[in-house]
Structure formats: structure tokens, C-alpha cells
Amino acid sequence: MxxxxxxxxxxxxxxxxxxxxxxxxxxxxxxxxxxxxxxxxxxxxxxxxxxxxxxxxxxxxxxxxxxxxxxxxxxxxxxxxxxxxxxxxxxxxxxxxxxSGRTAMGSMSRKFRIPTADSSFELSIHEPALTGDDLGLKTWAASYLLAKRLRTFNLVQPGNDKPNVLELGSGTGLVGLAMAALGANVVLTDLPSIAPNLARNAQDNSEIVNHNGGSTRTGVLDWNNPASCQLVCDNDVDEALTRKFPFILAADSLYSSEHPRMLVGAVQQWLSEDIEAKVIVEFPYREAYLPEIKDFRERMSQAGLFILDEGEEKGYDDWGGSAAGEEENEDALVTCWWACWGRQA
Ligand SMILES: C[S@@+](CC[C@H](N)C(=O)[O-])C[C@H]1O[C@@H](n2cnc3c(N)ncnc32)[C@H](O)[C@@H]1O
Incomplete structure (x- = not known):
């Protein structure tokens, strides 16, 4: 060019x-x-x-x-x-x-290709125009990296029951939808202001999810009040979630000093006692929030969870800075840390 x-x-x-x-x-x-x-x-x-x-x-x-x-x-x-x-x-x-950057742009839908063991599938993710602090209306680098990495954890095993998976802080839902399209039953959750777009994205991708044998539910789960999770229902009647999950996912969920405590609290609330239970996370190493990652690791250990596998990879928070397009936005390049935690070392 x-x-x-x-x-x-x-x-x-x-x-x-x-x-x-x-x-x-x-x-x-x-x-x-x-x-x-x-x-x-x-x-x-x-x-x-x-x-x-x-x-x-x-x-x-x-x-x-x-x-x-x-x-x-x-x-x-x-x-x-x-x-x-x-x-x-x-x-x-x-x-x-x-x-003028992502915040000045209108709504958009974009497609993300997710690899499977032998092929790949595409998810369509709608991002409304950003308003205020609603970070969950945008899809972040860590979620795309984690969505592409999910298959490597082998949560879906041929011949076994479909795994039940909970996602915390789903945002636009890329991670949870990828998990569902790999064949899992996934509950995607976020704050009330984010939940409607999350439900929309679950609906938009229902064909590929159903085709691949998975399923989705969406709902509100505020880590401030982790014991309560209200699922969205077709008949507009809220349904409370009660069962625990053997697998929990979260991407890019630590950007306040309160988040490690709240997120680990939600994990403790919803992770089943099953010895095989796992928590899989991916967080960007943002300079300002490195103490939050350290705090999260300590709290997970205190909760009796061990890192089974971990690693680092790079991705782009595109739309990141102001004046995007005027120059290459290297600020958007982030190194992310992923980890799979279990109940036994
Ligand atoms: C940076 S966004 C990441 C969204 C998505 N996981 C991704 O990576 O694209 C953080 C998400 O955490 C959610 N969140 C923040 N505080 C929360 C809380 N108290 N309870 C539930 N979700 C929360 C936000 O609404 C947002 O969707």
C-alpha cells in the first residue's frame, strides 16, 4: 500500500x-x-x-x-x-x-475469529457508543487473548457432560461466548448497565453457540453483592442463580483497589467445592494496576487456590488513546498475564 x-x-x-x-x-x-x-x-x-x-x-x-x-x-x-x-x-x-478516539465513535459490531482444536469460528460482538465509565461496552485485549486461549484448557471433553461455566465481568461477552461456542453451558454476568448489551450479544451469536453444542444465559452479578445473581429470562421475570460452578472465567477485571477483594469474593461465592474446579483469568499489566494483580494473587492463595499454569502474551487495546489514527498508538499494546487456578497444586 x-x-x-x-x-x-x-x-x-x-x-x-x-x-x-x-x-x-x-x-x-x-x-x-x-x-x-x-x-x-x-x-x-x-x-x-x-x-x-x-x-x-x-x-x-x-x-x-x-x-x-x-x-x-x-x-x-x-x-x-x-x-x-x-x-x-x-x-x-x-x-x-x-x-478523536474510541469514545467519540458511534456503536459498531465487529467479528472475532476464535480457534478450535481443528478449525475456528467467528463471533459478532456489538459495542454500543461508549458513555461515561462503562468500560464493559468495549471489548478489551485481554478478552480476545483469553478467548483464543480457552480451547487449550480442555474444559470441554468429548464424551463428558458439558461443563458449566460462569464468567464474571463479561463486558461485551467475547470470552463467555467463545467458551459457549466451544461447547460449554455458560452464564455471562456483569453490572446492570452492561447486561442489556451482553444479552444482545448472546442472542446475536446463539446460532453458532447452539450449532457447536453450547448454551448461554446472561445476568446481573455485582461483585459488591456477590451472593446475588439475577438471570435474564425470556418472560421478563428475573430468575436467581443458585448453583455453583466448576469453572469461572474473568478478563481485565482489576482496575480499582477494591476489585481484587471483590473479585476474589465473587469467586469464593460461586466456585464449587469440586477438587477439579478451576478459575481462569487474564489481566493486562497496566502500570497503574500492578498492585491490584499482586493483591489478587495473594487473595486467591488465601482462598486456597493454586496457580496450575500461567503465562504472558501481548495484545492490543485498540481505540485506546485519544487522537487515535493520528499516529501509531503504541499505548494500546499491552502485555497480559493469564493464569489457571485450581484447588490443588
Ligand atoms: C475492563 S472491562 C472488561 C470487560 C471484558 N471482560 C473484556 O475484557 O472485554 C471490566 C468489566 O468489569 C465489570 N465490572 C466492574 N465492576 C464490577 C462489579 N462490581 N461487578 C460486576 N462487574 C463489574 C465492568 O462492568 C466491565 O464490564
Whole structure:
């Protein structure tokens, strides 16, 4: 792919045609870092272009924001078609907001490819526009890494009963849905503000989950009150979860000093006494929250759990920083720690 400079784009003083500007704005569509270059499909709602193939050329990001601002603030008088003018301003505004980072972007659905022992499947994950502190409306690096790693734990064994799995802090549900599409019965949980989108994603992926022999339920489980878990039901009547689980999953769940205590409390509440019971987690090593990981490890040990296997891997929190698209966002590259805990060493 070749790279051109912003000065090579149609300049407004030359009064370019509406079509030429629209083509240029399409070229400037900011495609965020792909989760899986071979398979990721991005489909931004509200975009006129839907999922678009990679453009044949890329534009040096330097000066692009200024170029877009000049279009938005120009009267474009030489373009006589009112609709075309509106469309140009609209597209230029969209390109600007894409460059303002994930928080400025609208809702979107994207696909994640998850490997199985001998093949792979694809999950479609909807992420609403981010509002406030609702981190669970975005899919984080640790969850994609863990989703891809799940098969290696062999929780689903041919000939055995389907395992019952609980996910804590599911967010958009990628980990729990991957587990279900590997053939497990999974309960995905999060806070009340996150649960509706979680239920939507479970519904959106029900075909692949059912086809692969798994199942999902979603519900509200607040680690502040871990004894209570209300499942979403078709008939709108909440159903309380009572049984414990031999397997618990959690990804990227430690970003406050209270979280280690709360998360381990939820694990103690819901992990069955079965000697084979396991807790599988993956957390990013974020500088500010390293003490939380240490605290989590200590509390898990105090709860009588041992690390059976662990490791590190790298992934991208794309959409991470502000001004995404203006430069490579190395801040988005995170090293994650995964661990599988059991009741006996
Ligand atoms: C950084 S997000 C990670 C989401 C998802 N696991 C992922 O990795 O994409 C942290 C998640 O923990 C959830 N969470 C935070 N505090 C919680 C609590 N007290 N009870 C339940 N979930 C909580 C958030 O709502 C959010 O979905």
C-alpha cells in the first residue's frame, strides 16, 4: 500500500467536485487496528460505506485533522447540490470524530475469529457508543487473548457432560461466548448497565453457540453483592442463580483497589467445592494496576487456590488513546498475564 501526503489531496481553493471530495473522505476512513488481520470485519453503524475493504493508498496522518476541519468549516459554495454538500460535511465530521478516539465513535459490531482444536469460528460482538465509565461496552485485549486461549484448557471433553461455566465481568461477552461456542453451558454476568448489551450479544451469536453444542444465559452479578445473581429470562421475570460452578472465567477485571477483594469474593461465592474446579483469568499489566494483580494473587492463595499454569502474551487495546489514527498508538499494546487456578497444586 502506498502512502500519500495530505497536500496531495484535493485542496479546497481548487474547488474540487463533490464526488472528488466524497472519494477523498472515503479514503480517509479511519480503520482501527485489526484484531485479526486475516479475518476481522468492521462494520460501523451509521457509516455510508458499511464494511469497506482496505483502501489502495493510505494518507500520512499528519495534517489530516486540519484538512477535515477546513472542509467542515467551509461553505463549499461552488457545490450547487445541497444534498451533496450536506453529505460532505457529514462525512468530514465523521472522519474527525473517528480521529478523536474510541469514545467519540458511534456503536459498531465487529467479528472475532476464535480457534478450535481443528478449525475456528467467528463471533459478532456489538459495542454500543461508549458513555461515561462503562468500560464493559468495549471489548478489551485481554478478552480476545483469553478467548483464543480457552480451547487449550480442555474444559470441554468429548464424551463428558458439558461443563458449566460462569464468567464474571463479561463486558461485551467475547470470552463467555467463545467458551459457549466451544461447547460449554455458560452464564455471562456483569453490572446492570452492561447486561442489556451482553444479552444482545448472546442472542446475536446463539446460532453458532447452539450449532457447536453450547448454551448461554446472561445476568446481573455485582461483585459488591456477590451472593446475588439475577438471570435474564425470556418472560421478563428475573430468575436467581443458585448453583455453583466448576469453572469461572474473568478478563481485565482489576482496575480499582477494591476489585481484587471483590473479585476474589465473587469467586469464593460461586466456585464449587469440586477438587477439579478451576478459575481462569487474564489481566493486562497496566502500570497503574500492578498492585491490584499482586493483591489478587495473594487473595486467591488465601482462598486456597493454586496457580496450575500461567503465562504472558501481548495484545492490543485498540481505540485506546485519544487522537487515535493520528499516529501509531503504541499505548494500546499491552502485555497480559493469564493464569489457571485450581484447588490443588
Ligand atoms: C475492563 S472491562 C472488561 C470487560 C471484558 N471482560 C473484556 O475484557 O472485554 C471490566 C468489566 O468489569 C465489570 N465490572 C466492574 N465492576 C464490577 C462489579 N462490581 N461487578 C460486576 N462487574 C463489574 C465492568 O462492568 C466491565 O464490564
Amino acid at each position: 502506498s502512502m500519500i501526503d495530505v497536500l496531495d489531496l484535493p485542496q479546497l481553493y481548487t474547488k474540487p467536485s463533490a464526488q472528488s471530495l466524497l472519494d477523498t473522505l472515503a479514503l480517509l476512513t479511519y480503520t482501527p487496528r485489526s484484531w485479526d488481520a486475516n479475518h476481522t470485519d468492521l462494520n460501523k453503524e451509521g457509516s455510508h460505506h458499511g464494511s469497506s475493504p482496505d483502501p489502495p493508498v493510505s494518507v500520512n496522518p499528519e495534517g489530516v485533522a486540519r484538512y477535515l476541519t477546513s472542509i467542515v468549516s467551509n461553505s463549499l459554495q461552488w457545490i450547487t447540490d445541497d444534498d451533496a454538500r450536506e453529505e460532505i460535511w457529514n462525512q468530514a465530521s465523521l472522519r474527525l470524530s473517528e480521529r
